[in-house]
Amino acid sequence: MTAPERLVTLSNATITHSGTPALRDVNFRIDRGEIVTILGPNGSGKSTLLRAIIGALPATTGTVKRAAGLSIGYVPQKLHIDPTLPLTVRRFLSLPHRISDAMAEAALTRANVSGLAGRQMTELSGGQFQRVLLARALLSKPDLLILDEATQGLDQPGAAAFYRQIEDVRREMGCAILMVSHDLHVVMAASDRVICLNGHICCEGAPAHVATAPEYRALFGAGTNGALALYRHEHDHHHDDLPDTTQPAYDQAGCAPDCAQSDCAPTKTETHP
Numbered sequence: 001m002t003a004p005e006r007l008v009t010l011s012n013a014t015i016t017h018s019g020t021p022a023l024r025d026v027n028f029r030i031d032r033g034e035i036v037t038i039l040g041p042n043g044s045g046k047s048t049l050l051r052a053i054i055g056a057l058p059a060t061t062g063t064v065k066r067a068a069g070l071s072i073g074y075v076p077q078k079l080h081i082d083p084t085l086p087l088t089v090r091r092f093l094s095l096p097h098r099i100s101d102a103m104a105e106a107a108l109t110r111a112n113v114s115g116l117a118g119r120q121m122t123e124l125s126g127g128q129f130q131r132v133l134l135a136r137a138l139l140s141k142p143d144l145l146i147l148d149e150a151t152q153g154l155d156q157p158g159a160a161a162f163y164r165q166i167e168d169v170r171r172e173m174g175c176a177i178l179m180v181s182h183d184l185h186v187v188m189a190a191s192d193r194v195i196c197l198n199g200h201i202c203c204e205g206a207p208a209h210v211a212t213a214p215e216y217r218a219l220f221g222a223g224t225n226g227a228l229a230l231y232r233h234e235h236d237h238h239h240d241d242l243p244d245t246t247q248p249a250y251d252q253a254g255c256a257p258d259c260a261q262s263d264c265a266p267t268k269t270e271t272h273p
């Protein structure tokens with residue numbers, strides 16, 4: 001068996017903003033072909049971690065190592081385009097570097113929005129817009145594709161379709177995918193690994209098999225706390241603001257103790273509303 005190709009490694013990395021640590025002592029790796037999702041509350045350091053990975057923020061202590069020649073594609077959370085500025089999709093793809101029509105069409109096809117080249121950016125639907133951003137990120141033939149809450153503003157079917165596309169991209173291009181997402185569907189269905197941040201890596205692991213259980217639906221909408229309860233991980237400390245994941249956090253039906261869904265049928269004896 002060949003060893004996985006390591007793309008990025010953070011070793012005991014601390015990342016600070018104006019002298020204040022946003023992330024402490026982070027050990028992180030991502031290998032070619034993996035889909036890894038970062039979860040965490042607001043201000044927990046998700047964007048800071050992404051920025052350290054792409055090299056926009058240095059580590060104050062520890063190291064950030066990228067594979068030689070690593071190509072990174074980035075799909076931002078949102079991108080404001082002046083509504084008064086005429087800008088076609090084709091022209092947008094050529095900023096800042098001019099590309100051929102064939103390259104533009106290939107990227108749009110891969111992002112499943114072929115035929116949009118002549119459309120104005122400001123006239124695209126939310127889903128089309130994100131796919132055009134994806135097409136642009138794919139132009140550099142990335143080894144690592146980073147998505148920062150790329151489905152924010154999309155409805156659930158739109159987000160699900162977008163992430164199915166992401167899985168196709170991984171299969172076709174063989175890249176790794178690193179994403180920040182608050183969408184439990186995505187975390188459970190698409191990720192090989194989930195990492196929870198809160199100023200440091202609290203826990204990480206593979207999403208639990210409960211994704212296929214009907215009871216899993218009872219947790220949708222439970223937010224990050226629900227997600228935290230749903231994957232296997234090692235956790236050796238406690239946060240006041242997070243569930244104590246060293247204790248049983250969900251019952252056999254996959255329901256968290258605080259689940260308030262009417263169709264939830266807990267099988268444990270924990271107090272349940």
Ligand SMILES: Nc1ncnc2c1ncn2[C@@H]1O[C@H](COP(=O)(O)OP(=O)(O)OP(=O)(O)O)[C@@H](O)[C@H]1O
Binds near residue numbers: 022040041042045046
């Ligand atoms: N440029 C900056 N200067 C100073 N502090 C910053 C800067 N950027 C982020 N921070 C601080 O670093 C911490 C982590 O911020 P970060 O944006 O990484 O969190 P996040 O998990 O991405 O948050 P959100 O979910 O709200 O986008 C926060 O306390 C934030 O206030």
